[in-house]
Amino acid sequence: MTQVATRSAAAPAVAGPAPRFKRGREAAVGWLFVAPFVVLLVAFLLLPMAYALKLSLYRSTLIEGEHFAFFENYTQAFNDPLVREGVVRVILFGLVQTPVMIGVALLAALLIDHATSRFSRFFRLAAFVPYAVPVVIGTLMWGFLYSKDTGPLSAVLHVDFLSSNVVLASLGNVVTWQWAGYNMIVLYAALQGLPREVYESARIDGAGPAQIAWRIKTPMISSAIVLATLFTILGTLQFFTEPLILQPLNPGSITAHYTPNVYAFNQAFSFQQYNYSAAISFLLGAVVFVGSYVFLFATRKRSAL
Amino acid sequence: MNVRNFSVRRSAAAVVAAVTALTLAACSGGSDAGADKTDGPVTVKVWAWYPSFQKVVDLYNSTHTDIKIEWTNAGAGQDEYTKLQTALKAGKGAPDVVMLEFQELPTYQLTKHLVDMGKYGANDLKSSYVDWAWKQVSQGDKVYAIPVDAGPMAMLYREDLFKQYGLTVPTTWDEYKAQAEKLKTASGGKAFMTDFGGNDGGFMTGLMWQAGSKPYTYDPSNPSTIGVSVNDAGAKQVATYWEGMVNSGLADTKAYGTTDFYNGLGSGKYVTYLAAGWGPGYLASVAKTTSGKWRAAPLPQWTAGANVQGDWGGSSFAVTDQAKNPEVATKVAMDIYGAKNTEAWKIGIDEAYLFPTATPVLESDAFLKKKYDFFGGQTVNDIFVPAYKQISPFAWSPFNSYNFNQLTTGINGAIEKKTSWTAALDTAQANIQQYATQQGFKVQ
Numbered sequence: 001m002t003q004v005a006t007r008s009a010a011a012p013a014v015a016g017p018a019p020r021f022k023r024g025r026e027a028a029v030g031w032l033f034v035a036p037f038v039v040l041l042v043a044f045l046l047l048p049m050a051y052a053l054k055l056s057l058y059r060s061t062l063i064e065g066e067h068f069a070f071f072e073n074y075t076q077a078f079n080d081p082l083v084r085e086g087v088v089r090v091i092l093f094g095l096v097q098t099p100v101m102i103g104v105a106l107l108a109a110l111l112i113d114h115a116t117s118r119f120s121r122f123f124r125l126a127a128f129v130p131y132a133v134p135v136v137i138g139t140l141m142w143g144f145l146y147s148k149d150t151g152p153l154s155a156v157l158h159v160d161f162l163s164s165n166v167v168l169a170s171l172g173n174v175v176t177w178q179w180a181g182y183n184m185i186v187l188y189a190a191l192q193g194l195p196r197e198v199y200e201s202a203r204i205d206g207a208g209p210a211q212i213a214w215r216i217k218t219p220m221i222s223s224a225i226v227l228a229t230l231f232t233i234l235g236t237l238q239f240f241t242e243p244l245i246l247q248p249l250n251p252g253s254i255t256a257h258y259t260p261n262v263y264a265f266n267q268a269f270s271f272q273q274y275n276y277s278a279a280i281s282f283l284l285g286a287v288v289f290v291g292s293y294v295f296l297f298a299t300r301k302r303s304a305l
Numbered sequence: 306m307n308v309r310n311f312s313v314r315r316s317a318a319a320v321v322a323a324v325t326a327l328t329l330a331a332c333s334g335g336s337d338a339g340a341d342k343t344d345g346p347v348t349v350k351v352w353a354w355y356p357s358f359q360k361v362v363d364l365y366n367s368t369h370t371d372i373k374i375e376w377t378n379a380g381a382g383q384d385e386y387t388k389l390q391t392a393l394k395a396g397k398g399a400p401d402v403v404m405l406e407f408q409e410l411p412t413y414q415l416t417k418h419l420v421d422m423g424k425y426g427a428n429d430l431k432s433s434y435v436d437w438a439w440k441q442v443s444q445g446d447k448v449y450a451i452p453v454d455a456g457p458m459a460m461l462y463r464e465d466l467f468k469q470y471g472l473t474v475p476t477t478w479d480e481y482k483a484q485a486e487k488l489k490t491a492s493g494g495k496a497f498m499t500d501f502g503g504n505d506g507g508f509m510t511g512l513m514w515q516a517g518s519k520p521y522t523y524d525p526s527n528p529s530t531i532g533v534s535v536n537d538a539g540a541k542q543v544a545t546y547w548e549g550m551v552n553s554g555l556a557d558t559k560a561y562g563t564t565d566f567y568n569g570l571g572s573g574k575y576v577t578y579l580a581a582g583w584g585p586g587y588l589a590s591v592a593k594t595t596s597g598k599w600r601a602a603p604l605p606q607w608t609a610g611a612n613v614q615g616d617w618g619g620s621s622f623a624v625t626d627q628a629k630n631p632e633v634a635t636k637v638a639m640d641i642y643g644a645k646n647t648e649a650w651k652i653g654i655d656e657a658y659l660f661p662t663a664t665p666v667l668e669s670d671a672f673l674k675k676k677y678d679f680f681g682g683q684t685v686n687d688i689f690v691p692a693y694k695q696i697s698p699f700a701w702s703p704f705n706s707y708n709f710n711q712l713t714t715g716i717n718g719a720i721e722k723k724t725s726w727t728a729a730l731d732t733a734q735a736n737i738q739q740y741a742t743q744q745g746f747k748v749q
Binding site for chain 1: 383387390391394415416503504528529558559560562563564565568569574703704706707710713714717718720721722743744745746
């Protein structure tokens with residue numbers, strides 16, 4: 001809006017054909033500025049997506065070769081019990097994982113925001129370190145910790161962390177460990193941006209630290225919380241790396257169709273079903289898109305996004 | 306989960322395929338000048354994951370002035386196949402010569418990505434290989450790969466622990482189970498007779514092969530018809546036997562290749578290891594501390610006095626349709642681990658633990674009479690070589706990744722949920738039939 005206002009205000013000052021010429025040049029310069037982004041967007045997002053969309057509309061069989069199949073792959077995906085199993089699993093996972101993740105991150109952020117000692121700085125860094133460890137390495141490390149015979153955790157707790165009843169929770173633990181610190185920093189940064197006077201007046205009104213944290217700080221950073229929640233939901237729906245890495249440790253509990261993304265990966269790269277894989281991926285993409293839109297719509301008053 | 310890549314771009318796994326293809330294509334440019342008629346040696350690109358392969362390549366390059374091997378380790382097994390499939394589909398970026406396991410050959414033959422090496426003289430080698438091994442890589446005069454190593458099976462066991470627990474070396478599977486029961490009592494349930502790797506399709510297939518299972522009837526010269534019977538009597542016999550072993554706590558079920566599995570081999574938790582021909586060297590490298598305590602014995606039999614064997618693993622060199630000069634590539638595939646290349650085989654046997662398929666190498670003193678310190682000086686190849694010669698021909702499907710996946714998913718699921726193993730095979734059978742029909746095969 002401001003841009004339009006400025007431009008319409010500036011326009012009358014220049015007379016004759018000059019404005020049109022200037023505007024053309026302005027547009028060209030503008031395009032030049034966004035060109036790096038546009039090129040990357042087209043080359044690495046739009047073109048591959050278009051290619052994948054095309055793939056998903058074809059069907060290629062070992063014997064009969066490739067033919068146009070309209071939405072046959074999509075129909076198959078809708079009726080595939082393995083896809084359904086994966087979708088149900090990630091939804092269940094998301095329902096538990098998202099509140100846990102955001103709860104942990106929010107609690108940690110509020111604590112280090114309240115404390116100002118040297119310890120809080122150390123804690124902030126320590127909580128953030130897991131995020132700096134590459135996902136693959138972090139997951140492998142947890143794989144060792146979860147090991148039933150050699151891992152230290154089983155020796156104490158007598159639980160097989162990779163058995164089919166427990167493995168989803170074990171994976172959730174890895175994800176929380178990896179990402180809670182990251183979300184904490186997002187929320188902490190938002191807390192740092194709040195005006196301090198509000199706390200002071202709350203304190204004068206008799207609010208304790210807990211009340212300030214819950215009734216003042218938390219509502220004021222709601223847009224950051226919504227953002228972190230959105231990222232977490234998107235991540236859980238596309239759950240991929242952790243199950244893929246831990247799969248060899250117990251393929252009986254982490255199957256080749258454990259999550260929709262793992263399934264799509266295996267369809268393409270283990271079974272050469274590139275077309276079907278593309279269809280599953282597009283379906284998942286649609287679910288993620290709709291899911292995030294619904295979430296943003298439901299929280300629009302709080303998030304201002 | 307990866308929050309950084311939250312946008313839709315992550316939604317399409319196929320996007321990765323496209324990007325990988327682009328990258329591979331980009332990588333392949335510029336380095337293929339070798340095939341042109343220049344003065345220097347012809348460059349042949351080889352993908353392989355044999356251990357110590359660098360030495361074999363160095364040896365080859367130092368003894369050849371006209372050909373130069375450019376070696377890439379593109380990952381072991383499925384990792385390499387994933388890259389190969391992508392490169393073949395992209396039509397660019399595949400090597401000239403590629404290492405393929407026997408069970409993968411029909412997959413690549415069907416998609417016509419392998420060169421018939423028979424046209425370039427590969428049939429001259431036929432007499433150097435036993436019948437079943439040559440049949441794994443050829444149909445009639447058409448040769449699609451040169452066999453390198455194989456995996457005849459035997460039972461490796463801890464001699465010291467057998468003594469300690471008062472066990473005798475079993476010769477049949479019934480005896481094997483009886484000894485396992487004795488072991489369970491004697492060790493108070495601490496030791497297992499072995500570990501059953503339900504995650505290893507090759508291992509399970511090897512055992513089923515021995516039991517006479519013929520999961521596929523498939524002739525690559527008539528590629529659109531296939532017979533599927535992964536739940537036949539032989540397969541079910543093996544499944545029932547091991548279901549009993551596992552459920553009575555006689556065999557452990559740690560996935561092969563995991564820390565817990567290695568740990569069990571080294572700690573005495575497992576007193577036998579059902580191994581392939583490459584197993585002795587493999588065991589020596591993963592359970593170093595137990596050196597000198599192991600011995601080898603023939604694989605137990607289903608019928609007393611019989612000598613029926615199966616194979617677990619084995620690999621070959623094939624020439625891809627992207628080879629610039631298929632004739633030179635064939636020559637390389639034939640020579641790297643050629644039957645007369647004793648220097649290369651010395652590296653292959655002593656350092657890469659390969660079990661050679663070429664008869665001259667197999668029967669050489671260097672192999673047959675090689676004493677293994679790890680096995681207390683036993684000449685273990687005495688056990689493996691006769692087993693190798695007893696293996697019967699075996700047909701693989703042209704979709705083995707799916708086949709192994711169904712087998713391992715079924716058995717692993719049955720182990721995990723304590724459900725019937727034979728029912729798991731029935732499910733696999735139904736799934737594979739459906740898959741084959743979808744792929745356009747006439748399923749018999």
